[in-house]
Amino acid sequence: MLNDIKTVCTITGQIRRRRKLCKFLFFIEIQHNDQTPNSQIFFRSDDDSLDDESFQDSYRSCRPGQVVQVEVGEPHDPTEQKGKSYKVWQCNKPVVVVAPYTDREPFVQDPPLSSTKPDVTQVIELANGQKVQKSDLVCKYWVNKNPCERGERCLFQHPVGEEFEKARIQWLEEREKNRKIATHNPEDPHKSKKPHGLRAIIFAEWVRTTFKDVLEEGLINYNNSTLESKSVVLDVAGGKGEISYVLGRGFGIPSTVIEPVKRKLPNYWFTRLRRLMYRFETGTMEQPDWKSKDIQIDLMSWPCNVTPTYLHTLLDDQFLIDYADLVSTVSLFIGLHSDQATIPIVDAALKAGKAFAVVPCCVFSHDNRTRRLKSGELVTTTEQQIQYICEKDTNGRGQIKTAYLDFEGKNVVVYWIPSQKKEEEF
Ligand SMILES: C[S@@+](CC[C@H](N)C(=O)[O-])C[C@H]1O[C@@H](n2cnc3c(N)ncnc32)[C@H](O)[C@@H]1O
Structure with missing residues (x-):
């Protein structure tokens, strides 16, 4: 028996952003047709609100850029709303695609709703708990050769020329190291594997x-x-x-x-x-x-x-x-x-x-x-x-x-x- 979500309202609007956080959880950020402020809608299968199949169907129906109609309710986990200035919903009903995204150019997603406030904190906490100045770190979009939406307002570094090359090598090494940690399997006897x-x-x-x-x-x-x-x-x-x-x-x-x-x-x-x-x-x-x-x-x-x-x-x-x-x-x-x-x-x-x-x-x-x-x-x-x-x-x-x-x-x-x-x- 599925853990149902009681429908509170139906939202129709364009998906401005979609993000999968893990195998069983993704969210979309939607611009409402009726001009109410953009909101965030969660879909998840770990709380039994969706089974694996419906979760996948929802993900496929939620392509960024499409206009969809979604029946939503309050999230099962009330802490999802905590500290957020925008409305957070959860959905476990089939998503209706009202208008697919047909433009020849790929849809450019909006920055996350959580980042629309001006970025004023100068300090960031790393995974190991260490606190560092943002200005000491390289922007992850820039070093990955993607456009940085914050441009000149970005508090991270945007190096060019030789400095960029050096930063990119370091970033690639770091990424490889993190990938190895993330994919580490204690049962795999090969510790230093061949390319x-x-x-x-x-x-x-x-x-x-x-x-x-x-x-x-x-x-x-x-x-x-x-x-x-x-x-x-x-x-x-x-x-x-x-x-x-x-x-x-x-x-x-x-x-x-x-x-x-x-x-x-x-x-x-x-x-x-x-x-x-x-x-x-x-x-x-x-x-x-x-x-x-x-x-x-x-x-x-x-x-x-x-x-x-x-x-x-x-x-x-x-x-x-x-x-x-x-x-x-x-x-x-x-x-x-x-x-x-x-x-x-x-x-x-x-x-x-x-x-x-x-x-x-x-x-x-x-x-x-x-x-x-x-x-x-x-x-x-x-x-x-x-x-x-x-x-x-x-x-x-x-x-x-x-x-x-x-x-x-x-x-x-x-x-x-x-x-x-x-x-x-x-
Ligand atoms: C990721 S590649 C792997 C190629 C090679 N084994 C390697 O490791 O470099 C997967 C290949 O599967 C082939 N393929 C997919 N379905 C197939 C099928 N039913 N029968 C034979 N080949 C298939 C594709 O054409 C593709 O070349």
């Missing part, structure tokens, strides 16, 4: 060692198969095909890239990949002297001669019918940050009883409302998507597991190595 750009080679190496037996058996089947269309690995949503290149030309494992978008593979892409492979082979992640004659000779060839195959199509039910021969020969399905293909990879592999390894990233929950955890929760985050995969039925053929890969960004791999069913279970 995101090395993810394909790290994943390919992890695949080679984790699925050693699966790949060895797959290679035997591949060599024995008389089918024209065959492979050992299906690298789904493979982009340019970096993983398949490393698997094939680095480790000798035949792989097929399933990727609807045909990407250009310029020479510098091969050079970069070969150099990465070299650093990997020689165990040095430091940059060697690429101009050295010996290294240049080494780089002229790859360790193996197996080139990946590309199929420019989507992995979907039709693919499994059209390419049934190919699918029957593969031993492993993989997908690194495979977007909308992640769940189809898992489902296709489970159905075919083949091993899989996916590294989930984006979830696309709006297009996949039927994806729910056993608890009934809608799958909206990467963590929930990982759990959703782990909750899948393997038909008694072993557990779906997770591991952390040693690179920055989304690095949890979800994988399955099908075990033989026990005799009596057949």
Whole structure:
């Protein structure tokens, strides 16, 4: 039973600003058509006034610039109004879009209602509690190359030239540090992770060692198969095909890239990949002297001669019918940050009883409302998507597991190595 909000009035007006504070709370600031002063309207699911689905629907209906009609009431949490000079409302009814924003130029949002009073406080308190003069700090809009709405009235610094470059480097470093703190996961054993750009080679190496037996058996089947269309690995949503290149030309494992978008593979892409492979082979992640004659000779060839195959199509039910021969020969399905293909990879592999390894990233929950955890929760985050995969039925053929890969960004791999069913279970 939802925790309803009693409607006090209906507001019609233009959304001047929208801000999502966290996964379950956002607000809009609205300019009323009837000229009453602008107000703020909260939408939240953490107090059970909205369920996850209606919360997402409301968010999508509240695009800045559109004119909407909203039934509002007093916020469940009365402290929301405390200390604010404007009216704060809460809404848990469907938002009616009266007029969408159709201008070709993107809508420029208003500054927050809370900042319309002149900014007179000279001192700011940092997250660590330290108090500093605003004039000692750089403006976060300016350093991020965005326009600062306060312009000359801004109390923070607006450096130019060399000073700007220095401030920006410092700001980027600070942001990276804060990002690491915010995304820190105590369960992740990799404390000082490799750059995101090395993810394909790290994943390919992890695949080679984790699925050693699966790949060895797959290679035997591949060599024995008389089918024209065959492979050992299906690298789904493979982009340019970096993983398949490393698997094939680095480790000798035949792989097929399933990727609807045909990407250009310029020479510098091969050079970069070969150099990465070299650093990997020689165990040095430091940059060697690429101009050295010996290294240049080494780089002229790859360790193996197996080139990946590309199929420019989507992995979907039709693919499994059209390419049934190919699918029957593969031993492993993989997908690194495979977007909308992640769940189809898992489902296709489970159905075919083949091993899989996916590294989930984006979830696309709006297009996949039927994806729910056993608890009934809608799958909206990467963590929930990982759990959703782990909750899948393997038909008694072993557990779906997770591991952390040693690179920055989304690095949890979800994988399955099908075990033989026990005799009596057949
Ligand atoms: C974020 S990219 C990842 C590319 C590559 N794996 C990497 O890590 O660099 C996601 C890719 O998924 C592809 N994709 C999305 N849905 C797909 C589907 N159903 N089947 C195959 N590829 C798909 C997109 O075209 C896109 O290239």
